[in-house]
Amino acid sequence: MAVFATAVGALPAGAADLPAADGTLDASFGSHIGSGTFADPNHNFVTSTALDGDGNLLVGGRFGGLNGIASPKVARLSPQGVVDQSFGANVNSGGMNGQPGQVRPLADGGVIVTGQLQQWGSTPVDYLARLNHDGTFDSGFSSAQLRSGRPFNNVTYSVAQQSDGAIIVGGSFTKAGVASGGLARLSPTGAPDTVYASNIGAGPTGMSFPSVDDIAVLPDGSALVGGRFTAFSGVPAGAFAKVSAQGQIDSTFATRLGSGFDGEVTVVRPLSNGKIAVGGDFTTFNGSPAPHFAILDSDGTLDAATMSTVGAGFNGTVETIAELPDGSLLVGGDATSYDGITSGRLAHLSPAGVLDHTFSANAGTNFNDTVASVTVQSINDIYVGGFFSNYGKSAAPRLAEITGNTVEFPKLPTAVGTVGKHMSLAIAATNAKGYPLTYTATGLPQGLTIDPSGGTISGVPATAGTAQVSITATDPNGESATAPLDWVANEPTTAPSPDRTQPPTHNPRAKSGLLADTGSEFSPAPVVAAVALLAAGVLLGFTHRKHIGKA
Known part of the structure; x- marks a missing residue:
């Protein structure tokens, strides 16, 4: 039997x-x-x-x-x-x-x-x-x-x-x-x-x-x-x-x-x-x-x-x-x-x-x-x-x-930062069993570190360029997952100096004490306001343009 x-x-x-x-x-x-x-x-x-x-x-x-x-x-x-x-x-x-x-x-x-x-x-x-x-x-x-x-x-x-x-x-x-x-x-x-x-x-x-x-x-x-x-x-x-x-x-x-x-x-x-x-x-x-x-x-x-x-x-x-x-x-x-x-x-x-x-x-x-x-x-x-x-x-x-x-990452989008500007980027893997995760990263640009317990990458990028970073999350049983994160660090944006050799151009819509209206609500030069990941509980990266107002 x-x-x-x-x-x-x-x-x-x-x-x-x-x-x-x-x-x-x-x-x-x-x-x-x-x-x-x-x-x-x-x-x-x-x-x-x-x-x-x-x-x-x-x-x-x-x-x-x-x-x-x-x-x-x-x-x-x-x-x-x-x-x-x-x-x-x-x-x-x-x-x-x-x-x-x-x-x-x-x-x-x-x-x-x-x-x-x-x-x-x-x-x-x-x-x-x-x-x-x-x-x-x-x-x-x-x-x-x-x-x-x-x-x-x-x-x-x-x-x-x-x-x-x-x-x-x-x-x-x-x-x-x-x-x-x-x-x-x-x-x-x-x-x-x-x-x-x-x-x-x-x-x-x-x-x-x-x-x-x-x-x-x-x-x-x-x-x-x-x-x-x-x-x-x-x-x-x-x-x-x-x-x-x-x-x-x-x-x-x-x-x-x-x-x-x-x-x-x-x-x-x-x-x-x-x-x-x-x-x-x-x-x-x-x-x-x-x-x-x-x-x-x-x-x-x-x-x-x-x-x-x-x-x-x-x-x-x-x-x-x-x-x-x-x-x-x-x-x-x-x-x-x-x-x-x-x-x-x-x-x-x-x-x-x-x-x-x-x-x-x-x-x-x-x-x-x-x-x-x-x-x-x-x-x-x-x-x-x-x-x-x-x-x-x-x-x-x-x-x-x-x-x-038990450990999984969502798909991570490209992260964007600016040289000389402090940034903080939250990354979170999912863990079906609820165990605490430990995070490590390889290939981080100079000036950035990752918090082992929380997964947040923070710091001030030192040089411009691109990098592919590998993020790993590990649970107490040794289960782990690794995800790639593409990184872009831009040079800081500098506004051009005005040419004072030319006479001023009349703009009928310009008002005293205010910037000229460019016809757009946002300046054409991007300024990174925040970078975060938001996918399955993770904030996603986005680029915000600097608001200059309208007359």
């Missing part, structure tokens, strides 16, 4: 087009995690990560807590990695007997936990438990199961919620109140749906220890399911199937799958472009090569164009897939190479299936053990859980955050 692998974080179509992740470890998140998960140092791990409705990170696995704070097997962290001690205390007070699989937030703020769960304190939970938002045990949910005859008779692996609040549960069970093989539907309060169970019937069959390992609910309430089976509800389906919102197998979809996958499917991920990413311990799909990873069209047929790029694919089991806002994918598991190229246990692929070599290079040797879960909050907040202790040469005990480049 697969480890309780999970992946979340696909963003909806139309999400902002942001730079791709570059695979840099977020040291600030790591500082809050500290020693990471604790328990038996040889057997603790994270199998599940997910974001709740408040943007906090839910973590599940085999551990006693995080960073020395007790929160056994289920924990909640802020986006920055700070452990929620109150939530942990409530989890710890009940006591979970058994190892959790997936930990998922519910629409009402609760938390659902699958796994090899037997009891919560002294209350039987029969492989599925619900927590309230504060981490306390929801005994009412378990009571609904008890009233229904303690439905699950074996391990639950996966869970997803339909839009009406109903909860779809997958696993290796054959009973959910009534016979319901591997897939069941519960009301929001925990009561089994007997009609759904009847439609599912035998569910997954045909492999040893048949099971549903992962579930993805679609907008219409239907579900894509993957696991260990060669048939589902009596219909041939190689480890992958689609069922309606009421639990009926989609036989048309099954026909298009053909023989399906030749091994276990551990993760199913619908993508924003309508396609479906699938990972697991398989090598073919309907007779075509699909080494542990495949992209299918929405109708269940193989995306031949993308699969031609996948080539030799991954050399080990894929446990988790997450989509980034630009449509690219993070794929994690046991594999260490993709299409024959070293990729580490977490690879970044373009939407067309091309490996991102920059990501792999920044990741160094990548994670040193299995990646079980990836959750994407944004391009700059990617949470990874698993069995690892290091990421490259840096400590990353079972839980880590990696980022894209």
Whole structure:
């Protein structure tokens, strides 16, 4: 059976087009995690990560807590990695007997936990438990199961919620109140749906220890399911199937799958472009090569164009897939190479299936053990859980955050100054994570300096001419961005002396004591009044002409 692998974080179509992740470890998140998960140092791990409705990170696995704070097997962290001690205390007070699989937030703020769960304190939970938002045990949910005859008779692996609040549960069970093989539907309060169970019937069959390992609910309430089976509800389906919102197998979809996958499917991920990413311990799909990873069209047929790029694919089991806002994918598991190229246990692929070599290079040797879960909050907040202790040469005990480049400059216009005149020019890079930035500059004209903490360039240009300046902003994690700034320093403008050898020219519009009207509101000679940059919070350069007035 697969480890309780999970992946979340696909963003909806139309999400902002942001730079791709570059695979840099977020040291600030790591500082809050500290020693990471604790328990038996040889057997603790994270199998599940997910974001709740408040943007906090839910973590599940085999551990006693995080960073020395007790929160056994289920924990909640802020986006920055700070452990929620109150939530942990409530989890710890009940006591979970058994190892959790997936930990998922519910629409009402609760938390659902699958796994090899037997009891919560002294209350039987029969492989599925619900927590309230504060981490306390929801005994009412378990009571609904008890009233229904303690439905699950074996391990639950996966869970997803339909839009009406109903909860779809997958696993290796054959009973959910009534016979319901591997897939069941519960009301929001925990009561089994007997009609759904009847439609599912035998569910997954045909492999040893048949099971549903992962579930993805679609907008219409239907579900894509993957696991260990060669048939589902009596219909041939190689480890992958689609069922309606009421639990009926989609036989048309099954026909298009053909023989399906030749091994276990551990993760199913619908993508924003309508396609479906699938990972697991398989090598073919309907007779075509699909080494542990495949992209299918929405109708269940193989995306031949993308699969031609996948080539030799991954050399080990894929446990988790997450989509980034630009449509690219993070794929994690046991594999260490993709299409024959070293990729580490977490690879970044373009939407067309091309490996991102920059990501792999920044990741160094990548994670040193299995990646079980990836959750994407944004391009700059990617949470990874698993069995690892290091990421490259840096400590990353079972839980880590990696980022894209959080520092960016807007396009900087040409800056203009005047020799001998003091000037001040404000430059600001954007930083999605809000960390302080340190600024440096190379190529500044003589007489000018940059403020390291604020980014303001100031001083008095000493010589006229042009220069190309490089401005760099760096955050505490070492993330940086560099932008070019073209610089022009003009000679000061000098008004010509009047020619007193010629008689004065009569100007009927001239008035005593005032300058002659030139017919224009501004003098033709430019005088720099201010230079600043204004783009994405940065003042833009402009040249103001000296006003000489009208009669």
